[in-house]
Amino acid sequence: MIKRPNLRKRILTGLIIYTCLLTVAVGLNGFIVNKKIETLVWETVLNLEIDYFYKDINSAPPSSIESTKLYWYDQNKGDLIPDEFNQLDNGIHDNVNYLDKTYVIRVIESNKNKQVLALDITDIERHENKMLLFTILLTIFAILIIAFITFKQMGKLFDPLLKIADQLKMISPEKDRIKIEVLSYEYYESSILTTALNDYLQKSEHYLNQEKVFFETASHELRTPISVISGAIEVILQHPDTTDRLQPHLERVSRITAEMEDLLAILLMLSRSKERLAQYSESIDLMNEIPQLIQYHQHLCYTKELNILNNIRTSFKLTAPLQLLRITISNLLRNAIENSDKGVINIYLEDNQLIIHDPGHGMTAEQISDLYTQRARNNETSMRGIGIELTLKICNHYGWILQFESVQNQGTKSILEFKGLES
Structure with missing residues (x-):
């Protein structure tokens, strides 16, 4: 600092x-x-x-001179x-x-x-x-005296501001009540500032509540029709009249529908507070989860000379909602596949970091890293899945750190650090 x-x-x-x-x-x-x-x-x-x-001039000095x-x-x-x-x-x-x-x-x-x-x-x-x-x-x-009086008077000016700053540090948007305590001994200027901040916080709280309500409402309203579509597609896939020419298209629709269900689930989870979200947390071992995620995304590599190599050989456990973690890692893995033509995507652990290292394609490592960073800054969601925006939102929700690091002539590393967790 x-x-x-x-x-x-x-x-x-x-x-x-x-x-x-x-x-x-x-x-x-x-x-x-x-x-x-x-x-x-x-x-x-x-x-x-x-x-x-x-x-x-001729006279002597008076005798009283010495006295x-x-x-x-x-x-x-x-x-x-x-x-x-x-x-x-x-x-x-x-x-x-x-x-x-x-x-x-x-x-x-x-x-x-x-x-x-x-x-x-x-x-x-x-x-x-x-x-x-x-x-x-x-x-x-x-x-x-001047220094003492000045110090005391400046304290009356600065101390309320410092107390307001301390209160702001303790305030969390996830709490039900967001308000700064008005100090009884505040002067007019400090009181005006406190009142203005409280007004702003109330507006922010109202906005956050509206956002949560929107997430919950949208998730619930969309879940029913998507579930109906998903169920109908499963019936059609198993129907004897379904031709082989329609099968790939229906499977693609089924896959996209499943991704939409994951997206709705993640939106619904993010609308909840950390306390409520903790109810859905469970112990997860990445050594067991990564192979499943690789298998789920393997079909994206069929049209490319691209392989996914899992280098995780030891147990790495953390506590989080399983669906959140799966979608976060899936999004990073999908991005690595989309931004590579041929070669090997390496997945490995380093300390508390999950690293997905892709070989890149047609662009230098610096250009790919800049592209990822620019997408994250601009909240671009042109990539499939939930996009970088929601990935960053998940990371912020749990205190995880997501960053991209370019490697000279060797593609880009997506680094997901599970900060504060023990492996």
Whole structure:
């Protein structure tokens, strides 16, 4: 079975990826804007403080500078500037670490002497890091909440559809009641779909019932006149006034009448359910049945250089209605005879498969195989007997598998697999 992608997972994954990308884009934009604003703020604050000091350039910084976490260093007055600050170029520098603290620095350089104003922003940075961590955690929580809500809401959409699909798997056309249970918690759309499917199933059930009734009625109505014809032909064949010239024609009519009786029997059986049909099943040994079927069809080979070879030497038992099995195999054997001119038709068993291998005639093996396949697909019943259509119907009814396999320059194999049966 082909593994198909899960739509719910794809939608959920796509939404999470979209939310993460959107969060990263918004967060990155906020970070850039924040950094620019922060730079402008520090520049404004430090410039104001420097202007304050420049009011009296000869005066020392106020004694309260350290308490305000603001430090002023002036090489013109012989102040020793820390190496971490002294190596900085002219301008504003953010997040400069010194003695386990974080500073924002304003460096003014003139005549190879530097003036440095340092503002301790350690507490501000700690607060900023906490806010960043809180924002990340809040974002992750928001993504999880969005994913959870989306998953639950999609479940309300998909779960009813999956339950409907499960119910459809359990429904069999042979059951008396074909209906999907309407779920009480379904939304409007799911309810509409369920109702529409139930309407369709009811129409299908009605159609199937009509088909069964037609099969039964047609079989019963036709059986009586055909039985009358069959009985009359038997009387005529045994009548002393019947000439030898009429004998072959009457025998042909008798044979065709018997085939019609088989066809009516099969139609009547197929109109029944599997449970009812099981009453007609019996244990059948193909090793005993195949010789009888070969003998019954031997007359079709008289006008051809054709022989039928039975290679079944071991017992192969299965359980099925005898008439169904006989007509199925007979149809395949008749087709093999009709599509061959001369040679040998081999009948043998391979695992759980009955194989009828014909030599073919005038056509390549591929052409014959294509012909069989095309007939089966188009439901063509031009062949005598019940035709491929009813043969396929029997196979579908019992889970048997019918297929055709071409053999290079050796005709065609008709392979009937009795799946699930033990030989």
